[in-house]
Amino acid sequence: MADALLTVQGLGKRFGGFIALDGIELEVRAGERVGLIGPNGSGKSTLVNCLSGIMRNEDGTVRFDGATLDGLPAHRRTRLGLARSFQLPKPFGSLSVAENLRIPLLYTVDGRNGVHLGERDIAARCDELLAMVALDGKARARPRDLTQIEMRKLELARAMAAAPKLLIADEAMAGLSHSEVDDIIALLFKLNESGIAVILIEHIMRAVMSFSERLVVLVAGRKIADGLPQDVVRNPEVERAYLGE
């Protein structure tokens, strides 16, 4: 695919003698919704960490939106438009909810393409993001006063504040109730409709199946399936990985 937004070629990551990821090939088109699943310890989070620059992959290259990301620190990747949320929310605890969103606005959007954000632009954009995730009443609250789902929403809103082209949502729904999961899925669909490609990493199959256009399966550091969700879940190799022999 020539028009791929993200291209991963032969990506490998080792921890000492342990091979966490081996020869991962992956492409994501602009505006695509991709589900990434795999059993615990299969390397999903390691892949996210390598893509977002928190970890360095030893082998392979990652290309994003025409640029090669190899060796770039995480903050440069975020500025290029590759944003992520963390599996365990990592809010800036001493700042208010609105200030949490201010950080990516100041450091990624401000100054990008010569656009300078004034104080009023930043406040307006914060309000917009908070309204999007239905946290508008909590702008002045501290993260520690938020509920679990609100914390997840803040995590997504902060990733969105960087105005990304691709959002990697790392288990944004783990531990949430049925209706809360629906909430987050609806939110992710809304983001996707605005043109942002989404990689959804998730254990909750109901969420993955309803959201993804394409499903990628990792097992023990290797990609074993990549295709339409209905086909992938019927793949015998995938069944074996999840259900055993």
Next chain:
Amino acid sequence: MKHLHFWLAVGLCVILVFAASRLVTNDYFFFAGYVVLQYIVLATAWNILGGYTGYINFGTSGFFAIGAYSSVVLHKLWGPPIPVLILVGGVLAGAVGLGMGGLTLRLKGVFFAIGTLALAIVVQTFITNWDFVGGSRGVYIIRPASVPLLGTYIHYLFFVMLVLSGFALAVARTIERSTLGYGLAAIRDDEQAAEAAGVPTLKLKLISTTISGALMGMAGAPLPYYVTYLDPTSGFNLAYAVNAIAMPLIGGTTSWVGPLLGAVFLGTIQQAATVTISSSLNLLFVGVLLVLFVVIAPHGFIGWFRPRRRREVA
């Protein structure tokens, strides 16, 4: 410029305090006041790295002594006026801060703290074995008896330190309210999340160690003229490192007001205790107060005036 008002207000405060000090006839006031002002600079400088960025520096005395000994060297070579000494001390200590940051900022938490302590010891060993600046014997500085317009030399030193503390506070507040300040706060709260939010953490940490180190060096530069006899034991005194940590903690670390309150409070108590009770007892006060404040005011003085955490009712 949104910070201009604050800088003007600080300038006005400096003039007012100095004008008020002209009414004081006892020179001891200036000697004691100098020490308190010096601690305002040190505590504020420490807080830029320790409070804003979340990296604990145990090496304050090292940076402070770099400023002091750079003045000794310049005094012996050429003898420039004190503002020049402050500038040179600041540049040197800032450069050491930058270098230290480059070497140690990949360390986190307690390992970084140990690294800074090691730096102070390395600098002390170097100075102790450098004959030109007196080595372990120490060095005498002959200062002029008086200065035109200001009267005795200690009035001049007091004025210099007053201006410097105003400068340090204005720098700290400017950082706090700027993009840099938000970036530092993000680093303090969660470094990975800060990177993911686009904050260039390494660069910002280096800026922070440089500014913090430079201000400490500036605070140390006039020291040889204040003490007139400087040896490594007094220049690298542990009290500087301990106080520079205790004062922001007692005042509060998240705002420029904290180190100011902490330094004035603790510095004044120490000066009073030195003359009324015992000169060796004043560090004990630091310990006792620190324990007390951890219990009654875990966020320092400023924690008392912050709005209590509100439970939002949905």
